[in-house]
Amino acid sequence: MKDLTDIPTAKVVMDKPDTRNRLDHMAQGVIHKGLPRPDGPLKVAGVATYAHEDQPEGMLTGVLVRAPVSSGKMTGLNAEEIRAMDGVRGVFHGKTFLRNPAQGTANEAPIQPDGEIFYIGQPMALVVADSFEQARHAAKTVKLQIERSDAVTDLSKAEAEEQEDQYSAQGDLDGAMKDAAFTVDQTYRTPGHTSNAMEPHAAIAQWDGKKLTVRASCQMLKYNVNELADSLDLEPSQVHLLTPFTGGGFGAKLGISHEAVAAGHAAMELGAPVAVVLSRQQVAEATMRRSETVQQIRLAADAEGRLTGIGHTATVSNLPDEPFAEPVTQATPFIYRGENREVGMKVKRINSMAAGSVRAPGEAVGLTALEIAMDELARASGVDPVELRKINVPEVDPSDGRDFSSNTLVEALDDGARAFGWADRETGRTDGDWLIGYGMASATRVNMIGESHARITLEDGKVLVETDMTDVGTGTYAILTQIAAEMLGVDPAHVTVDLGNSDHPKAAGSGGSWGASSSGSSVFVACENLRSRIAEEMGVEETDLTLQDGIARAANTQRELASFGTLAVEGVIDAGKTGEDVRQATFGSFFAEVGVNRVSGEVRVRRMHGSFAAGRILNEMTARSQCLGGMTFGIGMALTEELMFDPRDGHLVNNDMAEYHVPVNLDVPQLTVNFLEERDPWANPMQAKGIGELGICGAGASIVNAIYDACGVRVRDLPATMDKLLSGLPDL
């Protein structure tokens, strides 16, 4: 048993670029390769325990009760009737209940409104019973006593607040628009989206009188522990969170949510383990939506198509006093040139479910609109859409003059165009009733890291990696295995990665595409420390040490790794000046071929390609899967996904997967992905950047642009459903 107090710490703050490319000089040869996820067989066999699957003896089940009105004050409920029902153990409501889940990295409890109602679907009470069926029926029988009050549920009647801290302007955009050879000035609309992770939000809480242990489905344990403790008036040290496997999050599980707080509260009150799982409808209406957006985009270009100005102002919505505003214009300051610029944001306050992070907040919808506008500029100017983007790639970040850490947009555009056969596309083609069209778009996503810790123990030639990092299905187990195996020269089979336990060193968590870079770098830093200690024992410089297949070699000596006893270290990475000194982003391109049915306006994507650059690719199999998933989201965003709200009461109308249309297998054609070879020394010591969300950012625009190419209808109001195409289709 190792003594954790004695373990040294090795820390790197990213204050300067790391150009050593150390991972390229290792001998094991497993980094970058497509190592299948070690957790994959467990998941396929059903033995990976998700939050609701590790059920303790004597577990009770709680079901949350929704608010049926959009505004008011709950004054009580028919508790006596409910408590008398079969199997019911408790009915809870009041001040611990959350209005909505915490926003990502909030680190404190979200609003706990103590019975005040802000939207239909807000969880107001919890009924706990012996069985799920008893609890669900009892919850359904609950009658909330409510004093109703006025609500704002119609967005068209809500007032927009200017976000002054998010406004910036340079030069004279109005003037540039006036003087331009070509302009685009259009308004684009995107609807609300929901994450729809396969695993619903779930938690099982146990209270031993001093400590609350919660198995939950989370993305960011470091913050979630504090959010849960704060919600329940506990010390963080009294909360133990376990999330070994998370069945998808996509932003919806960044912050602590209703189920964990309600389960914890009930477990403490009842002295028994309590499970709470949100139903699919509750996931949809009580967690997080991506805000709808209304975006005005202005482009001014000279006769050759070179941009002289870009304007991008957006209006989004959220609940009153909720701090998150979809960062629609996040990529606009740096993706294209133009000396006259304006970006701005407005927020409307509405009594409708909370808006928060969903699948690449910002660029997913903001870049999609901008890339539709760029296609409009290409059409107006007659410049090829790929060429138009290439000639507008800036030398430096045009909003502040900073250098890019790297900017690979031109290479990604060229690679994508080549792989797709863009130059050889045949316009005006038909295939039976299908009008064929081609479209493309750029991809970009801001890159960052967050403070992350990992403990590495090398013992008997085997490696143990421990961190509270999560694997949300993205491949964390795989890449941390690879990094440790590569750096320490062991077979991946000899690496054990232990995640999702809040007793472990605290990682950045999964979100914002920063998980792999942050947690991976902490493992890297720890491994470098162990390499130095091994080198020191062998009397050589760390750079002269070769670790491979469990053997340490230096000069003329070699030793088995097992002979070094037990070596342990906590590795720490933290963001530093490289996050401010340069503009860090990932880049890519999308190319799509679609068919538009000339009769019905139905759209089917026929093929789609993405080329991406994100620094070093740690695992080309899991990275590819991320991009395939992102492009699939792009298909959904372009064609089918739309949260429908009823403006009369603000309620979410399509709160299940039958009517919120994510793409099904038949909607997703052959997708291909290329990665560009790149090292970004500014990003982190692995020269890797986040890949998780890049595949979404702009993907939908390539499809919408292809629709225009196919049938001449420009859709500026997503999704591009058939009703929006009908009037522009040819006569039969």
Added chain:
Amino acid sequence: MRPFDYIRAEAQSDATRAGAEGATIIAGGTNLLDLMKLEVMAPDKVVDITRLDLGEIGEARDGGLRIGALVTNSDLAADMRVRKNYPALSSALLAGASGQLRNKATTGGNLLQRTRCYYFYDTDQPCNKRAPGSGCGAIGGASRLHAILGVSENCIASHPSDMAVAMRMLGASVEIESEDGETRVVDLAEFYVLPGEDPSVETVLKPGDLITHVILPAPRAGRQTYRKVRDRASYAFAMVSVAGRVSVQDGRITEAALAFGGIGSQPWRDGHVEEMLVGEEPSTALFAKAADALLADAVTQDGNAFKVPLTKRTLIATLKDLTAEIAQ
């Protein structure tokens, strides 16, 4: 889900007796169980008929087919006689739901599946079909899925079935056993009732009635098709669907049968539209005129007004396909 009693019928009379006493019949359960979990339907008692001997597809005396109520959608779609003589029905079945659901869903149950109206599913919203007298949330609300034909001021819900649309076009009828042991046969045209004053009543079935078979008349000449237009390529309900059979001789249409899904409060068929086609030479103008006649009485909302032009275009294209050999 409200606690309920479960009984298993060993004979048809068990089911009809239980039904007469208020039990709800369950077969595949692909729709009823979902609705019970949400307490949209909350029967005190269900009677499981899956052990009854109603799982065969037999030949009817006139050369048609007599399909047992428990034949699954998958089996019916795959039956060689159906594929050969009633291809529109096979296509319609395969256009519905998913493979897993079709393996469970039955012929009788499919006829009785409830609307997918969002307001019907949400027990905190008004719905005259679920809670008579509470109002209709869909009128003035979200109505993309909703009907434009056969609606009333109390309900604009659409019937979601694909199978029933093809059966309606094929002239199917429903064989029903009642509590007294009598059997009657009801043409599908008479089986469904319009929403009118009380949209909670959807068919002519009375307590104690059990659908035992669906009868398809002997196959008729002509080309058949089922065309479904939807928001995604699979696993989505029809925005509009057309089941059609058209026969052409000597350059003129001699027979036409058309039924529509996604636009009606029930699987929709309009004899007047078919009559307009018979005896005429196929032409786009004729088809457009027929579509206009079909849609003349359409009642639309903001969310489903597009179904008028969509249906017109889909009908014209479907009729062109069905008459393609002569309408060059």
